[in-house]
Amino acid sequence: MTTTDLLPALRAALGADYVLAAPADMAGYAEDWRKRYRGVPRAVALPGTTEQVAAVVRLCRDAGVAIVPQGGNTGLVGGATPDASGTQIVLALKRMRRxxxxxxxxxxxxxxxxxxxxxxxxxxxxxxxxxxxxxxxxxxxxxxxxxxxxxxxxxxxxxxxxxxxxxxxxxxxxxxxxxxxxxxxxxxxxxxxxxxxxxxxxxxxxxxxxxxxxxxxQPAARRTAWVALADVAAAVALLNRARDALDADLTGFELISSACLRLVARHFPALHAPLPIDAAPWFVLLELSDSEDDAHAQARLETVLGAALEAGAALDCAVAASLAQAEAMWAIREHIPLAQASEGLNIKHDIAVPVSHMATFVADTATRLTQMMPQARLVIFGHLGDGNLHYNIQAPVQADADAFRAQHEHACNALLHDAAVRVGGSFSAEHGVGLLKTAELIHYKDPVALQMMRAVKRALDPQGLMNPGKVLPAAS
Amino acid sequence: MTTTDLLPALRAALGADYVLAAPADMAGYAEDWRKRYRGVPRAVALPGTTEQVAAVVRLCRDAGVAIVPQGGNTGLVGGATPDASGTQIVLALKRMRRxxxxxxxxxxxxxxxxxxxxxxxxxxxxxxxxxxxxxxxxxxxxxxxxxxxxxxxxxxxxxxxxxxxxxxxxxxxxxxxxxxxxxxxxxxxxxxxxxxxxxxxxxxxxxxxxxxxxxxxQPAARRTAWVALADVAAAVALLNRARDALDADLTGFELISSACLRLVARHFPALHAPLPIDAAPWFVLLELSDSEDDAHAQARLETVLGAALEAGAALDCAVAASLAQAEAMWAIREHIPLAQASEGLNIKHDIAVPVSHMATFVADTATRLTQMMPQARLVIFGHLGDGNLHYNIQAPVQADADAFRAQHEHACNALLHDAAVRVGGSFSAEHGVGLLKTAELIHYKDPVALQMMRAVKRALDPQGLMNPGKVLPAAS
Missing domain, CATH: 3.30.465.10 (Uridine Diphospho-n-acetylenolpyruvylglucosamine Reductase; domain 3)
Structure with missing residues (x-):
């Protein structure tokens, strides 16, 4: 099989409609959704069955051509984007949707x-x-x-x-x-x-x-609350209180800074925060799932929140009185990344830190980042219950987002990732490595783990044709 | 490093007290606790630190000598027993107990x-x-x-x-x-x-x-119940009922046949079953863990069991009224393997089967096994909530256990493992493969998975010195 035979062979295997090679047809597959990475695929293969996936892999293997698998193309680290060589085949799984x-x-x-x-x-x-x-x-x-x-x-x-x-x-x-x-x-x-x-x-x-x-x-009942807090330490204390009281029924605990809410308010004015944005610097969206009934869920939530308010551990709270109100709370949380995107690319982080270190981690890094870039906006939110923050840095209002990112990204990454790793944290909690964080992987990962990873990669993909350059950069 | 240099080198690395080479000293390390497998180690190394473990591995590697790691030596598949060659080093981790x-x-x-x-x-x-x-x-x-x-x-x-x-x-x-x-x-x-x-x-x-x-x-409260059931289908129905009502608070659901209880009664007469053994052919030990309090736990358990009794889905039940009663129920469950061992080696299985197939699986296989060996005793118990049964076969009363096992083990394994795999089950749910089930692994495992496993093994242990012969037999 030569590389010139590959496209006809793929068409024979999948049907001509399912092998795209025209640049216009491939555009949606060549770029990630944040538009951070853009590649040039040789072709996009759209197999409809597992057997067809296997056929594509065998044909590419025979031709020595690399494959980039792609799903919904919603990744945040460039893991599904082909490189610029014009040689890689994007293998899109979207037809296999049953x-x-x-x-x-x-x-x-x-x-x-x-x-x-x-x-x-x-x-x-x-x-x-x-x-x-x-x-x-x-x-x-x-x-x-x-x-x-x-x-x-x-x-x-x-x-x-x-x-x-x-x-x-x-x-x-x-x-x-x-x-x-x-x-x-x-x-x-x-x-x-x-x-x-x-x-x-x-x-x-x-x-x-x-x-x-x-x-x-399915839980028998769900209750959602929005809690105003004086600082991250208070949010961690509320987390511990809620975990002790609710155990497995605590199903959501999202931390949101007031800066996030101001961005959402600007770009999605129809979404109203349940408490005044200026009431506190931090908010928590807390969800309880109950296997009994509404009344029981309500009573348990009131017990936890009542005790926190009484102890002065929370400043204020609002409990959703209906499913619509609960969905509105979640909508605010979920619109934070979209509100950010409306202001241009930002410097994203997906940090994990042991929960016990979270308060000092956020305070220390925020101080240092503000010293470094006095006008930058810190947009901090995430899954506090898992010790996972999306600690994003947005250009100052009116500034050129791309220029800001180009200037500061490396230093921001180094500052935050060093600080996270120093307390036993991670530079990638849930987004993965992709193209974006291969340098971090090499820098921060235990060297013996890296050797083992390389050995596994060579063992299972000796030709190096499966999504090359992602996760592990080519061995030196 | 020659193999004759190895023992002095190990002694230099660990201290002479921590390298055993006399047969009497090594006896406890040479045999598994069921006394099914017995090997002849060259020596037993007892490192006290991770660095010492690494030193032992490097010395063995340089000498081309295989290592068999051993913990508490409680495994059920011979995974921690050295072979009979007299060349392998048992690396016992027992000193690293902090x-x-x-x-x-x-x-x-x-x-x-x-x-x-x-x-x-x-x-x-x-x-x-x-x-x-x-x-x-x-x-x-x-x-x-x-x-x-x-x-x-x-x-x-x-x-x-x-x-x-x-x-x-x-x-x-x-x-x-x-x-x-x-x-x-x-x-x-x-x-x-x-x-x-x-x-x-x-x-x-x-x-x-x-x-x-x-x-x-820690749960705020626990409740344990013992339920008599007409058949396995009733036990599965109770499981579904309990999972729907209790969700994450259902923390134990053990199935026990009356034959198990008769064995326990014979060998541990001080342990009294909470309900008469002859009241039913099957029993379930059910545990509820509650994050609120005793009264809440009790009320929830009564709701689930009350509904089951009322629907005729359970024959009878006893709820432990004290921690001592709960522990007594668990003690019966945990003495089943010991009671079996008192009657000699048995043919053990550690089968997983999708819960929906459990009732017909048990009924069909019990019929066929009884046809094949009319006097054999089926000792069936296990973690029904996980679809995991220990489906053991004990020699007839008074029969020679070893002779029975030698005669019937292969046929019993084939019958039960075939039947399990046919409905999407597994021949090893929680015990592993070790030496006991390498043939099953080769026979039942997907061949592509086996190839991948062998590739991973070669990649991480190219010399084949890490517990060789366990899990994957030497490649043909």
Whole structure:
């Protein structure tokens, strides 16, 4: 197989309609949604079945051509964008979008890689069950993508990241073979954990084509509250209080700075914060899920919040009185990244820090960043319950966002990532490494871990054709 | 390094007291606790630090000598027993038994590999927290062992297997290097999931020397009940009813056949079953953990059990009225394997089956086994909530247990494992593969998965010196 034979061979395998090669047809696949990375694919292959995915991989392998798998293209680290060489094939999974099965008795859903997360959630809900993975991009993100990045989101506190929900995988190896591993078992100790190896590997070890996912009972009742807090330490104290009292029923605990709310108010004026934005520098969106009923949920929430208010640990709070009010609270949280995007590219971080260090971490880094860039806006929010902050830095009002980013990104990253790693934290909590953070991986990761990772990569993808350059840069 | 230099070199590295070479000293390390496997080690090395583990690995590597890591030696598949060659070094982790730290604010415990599980549980409890991994061997099993086998136990339903509790690892690679990966973060997406690759690898990819484990709040109240049921289908129906009503607060759901109880009554007459053994063919031990208080726990349990009794779905039930009564119920459950052992070796199975198939699986296989061996005793119990049964077969009363096992083991395994795999089940739910089930792994595992496993093994242990012959038999 020569590289000139590849496109005709792909067309023969998939049908001519499912191999795109014209630049206009490929535009949507060549760039990530933040428009940070733009590549030039040789072609975009759109297989409709697992067998076709395997055929594409075998043809590319024979031609020595690299493959970039792509799901909903909602990643934040450039993991699904081809390079500029004009040689790579984007393998888009979007045609493989079926929910293959839902088993209510065993509480398992099997979906194809290209199935949009929200569709899988809807299918579970229609069966009376809950697929708890929930994130802002769920209307476009796909099952293959959320697993390949081990996505997190707002319900990790209770249900874990994507990895924790996955019982089995079907995947195509770098050799173009199909691993049929769609177990639905809660327990299956039969050899090495290939499932978790492919999860989070961002398509560099093989291509996930389908997954079996654990479902949970739908809660009988949910209550959502919006709490005003004097500082991050108070938010951490409220988290500990809520975890002690609610245990597994605490299903959301999002920290939001007032700066985030001001951005949302500017760009989405129809979204009204439940408490005055200037009432406090920090807010928490807290969600309780209850297996009994509304009254019980309400009583438990009131107990926790009442005690916090009485102790002076919270400044004020609002409890959603209806589903609509609860959804409005979540809408504010979910519009923060969109409000930010309206002001141009920002310097994003996806930091994890042990919760016990969170308050001093935020205070110290905010002071240092403000000294460094007095007018910059810190837009800090995230999943405090998981110790995960999106600690973003927006150009000063009226400033050129791109120029600001170009000038400050490296120093901001170094400051925040150093500070996080120094207290046992991480430079990537839930977004992954992709192209954006390969230098951080090399710099911060334990060198023995890096050696092991390289050995695994060579073992499973000896030709280096699976999403090359992502996660692990080419070995020196 | 020649193999004759190895022992002096080990003594120089560890101190002469910590390298055992006399057969009498090595006896306890040469045999598994069930006395199914017996090997002949060249020596037993007892390192006291991670650096010493690394030194032992490097010395063995230089000498081309294989290493068999051993924790509490409570495994059920021979994974920690040396072979008969007289050449292998047993690397016993028992001197590395410290709880290195407990962080109450971040709810993390860091323990060394040789720390006994019960000691780690106690340390967590003393800090007001819960380490939920719980299994019959917890008084001897070690953290390194429960992770290397991804052990399960009685609380998996709520908290997951050992893997689900592990946040980070420290490990020594086959090259004798130390991977320092003791993260305490809930979220850390920075490259391939080496942690989960080593967990469950039974020491064949490296040696776990320490782990950080997630802790949970201690429940405010617990309630334990003993329920009599007409058949397995009724037990599954009760499970579904309890999961819907209790969600995460259902922390135990153990199925026990009346045959198990008769064995316990014979060998441990001081243990009294809460309901007459002949009242039903099946019993369930159900545990509820509550984050509120005793009264709330009691009310919820009564609601679930009351509805089941009223619907005729349960025959009878007893709720423990005190902690002592609850512990007595669990003691019966935990004495089943001991009662079995008192009658000689039995044919053990550790089967997983989707819960929806459980009733027909048990009925069909019991009929066929009884046709095949009319006098054999089926001793069936296990973690029904996880779809995991210990489906053991005991020789007829008065028969020679060893002769029975030798005659029937292969046919019993084939019958039960075929039947389990046919409905999407597994031949090893929580015990692992070790030496006992390598043939099953080759027979039942997806061939592409086996290829990937072999590639990973070659990549991380190219000399094949890490616990050779376990999990994956030598490649043909």
């Amino acid at each position: 929910v293959r099965s839902i088993d209510v008795a065993d509480r398992v859903l099997v979906a194809e890689a290209g199935c949009v997360l929200a569709e899988a959630q809807r299918a579970a809900r229609a069966a009376g069950l809950l697929l708890p993975l929930s994130l802002a991009a769920e209307g476009s993100a796909t099952i293959g993508g959320v697993l390949s990045t081990n996505a997190g989101g707002t319900a990790v506190l209770r249900y874990g990241s994507a990895r924790a929900l996955c019982l089995g995988l079907e995947a195509v190896t770098a050799q173009g073979e199909i691993w049929r591993g769609l177990s639905t078992l809660r327990k299956d100790n039969t050899g090495y954990d290939l499932r978790d190896l492919l999860i989070g590997a961002e398509g560099t070890l093989g291509i996930i084509t389908a997954a079996s996912l654990m479902l949970y009972p | 709880v290195r730290s407990i962080d109450v604010a971040d709810r993390v415990l860091v323990a060394e590999a040789g720390c006994v599980l019960a000691e780690a549980q106690r340390a967590a409890r003393a800090a007001g927290l819960l380490l939920p991994l719980s299994l019959a061997a917890e008084g001897s099993a070690t953290i390194g062992g429960v992770l290397s086998t991804n052990a399960g136990g009685t609380a998996v339903l709520r908290y997951g297997s050992a893997r689900a509790l592990c946040l980070g690892l420290e490990a020594v690679t086959a090259q004798g290097e130390i991977w320092r990966g003791l993260s305490t973060l809930r979220k850390d997406n920075t490259g391939y999931d080496l942690r989960d690759l080593l967990i469950g690898a039974e020491g064949t990819l490296g040696i776990i020397t320490a782990a950080s484990l997630m802790l949970y709040p």
